[in-house]
Amino acid sequence: MKRNIVIATVAALALAGGGTATALAATGDDDSSAAAKKSSVQLKDDNRDNDRDDDRHDDRDNDQDDAKENSAEAKAAKVTAADAIKAALADKSGTAVSAELDDEDNGGLVWDVDILGKGSTWHSVQVDPGTGKVLGSHTEQDEDGDANRVAAALKGASTNAEDAAKAAAAKGTVTSVDLDDDGTAKAWDAETASGKGAESDWKVDLQSGKVTADKSDSHDDNDSDDDDSDDDGSDD
Structure with a gap:
């Protein structure tokens, strides 16, 4: 339910389509000009795109780079997810x-x-993770029915996004909170990063606010590994 991804996609289409999608991007009250304000938190380039000498270690090196990046972002953000939402x-x-x-x-x-x-x-608001100040925002009208689905998922909910972020913070530094309104079990999806950058996924119940480990991602990874094994076997 990350609407900022949709907004970015519309903007990209506007450029690629020679103005065809420009009207869509401009729908609603667009105050995105304020988004030009620069964040006080600037990340250093660790040259993660350098070529590796040994291709066999690419996956391992990429995992290490991702963990290093996650750790840097989590440590650089002085403003918590809950405070950013507020x-x-x-x-x-x-x-x-x-x-x-x-x-x-x-x-x-x-x-x-x-x-x-x-x-x-829909409003997409950018908040400075160093100061907590709003850098800018973008507004658009709902055109794909997300609003109705969100309203239905949150009807009668006792735990809001800020509550979910605070609850998940007990598990690590929260790097994202998102409404899971597609599954049968209504919950907030939360992602945390440890001090070393290791990521963990959690479910925060919409009613009780209880935090439980999200096993779905690890299950998918195992399925992918099994598929790879089957493919390797079929080639023999």
């Missing part, structure tokens, strides 16, 4: 649906917070 809601009224710590192309680190406002209006 700041975003102070700027745009509505219901917070997701918050994600995101590194931009210019090296800046920001919190992207998605808020469902009145009349099926």
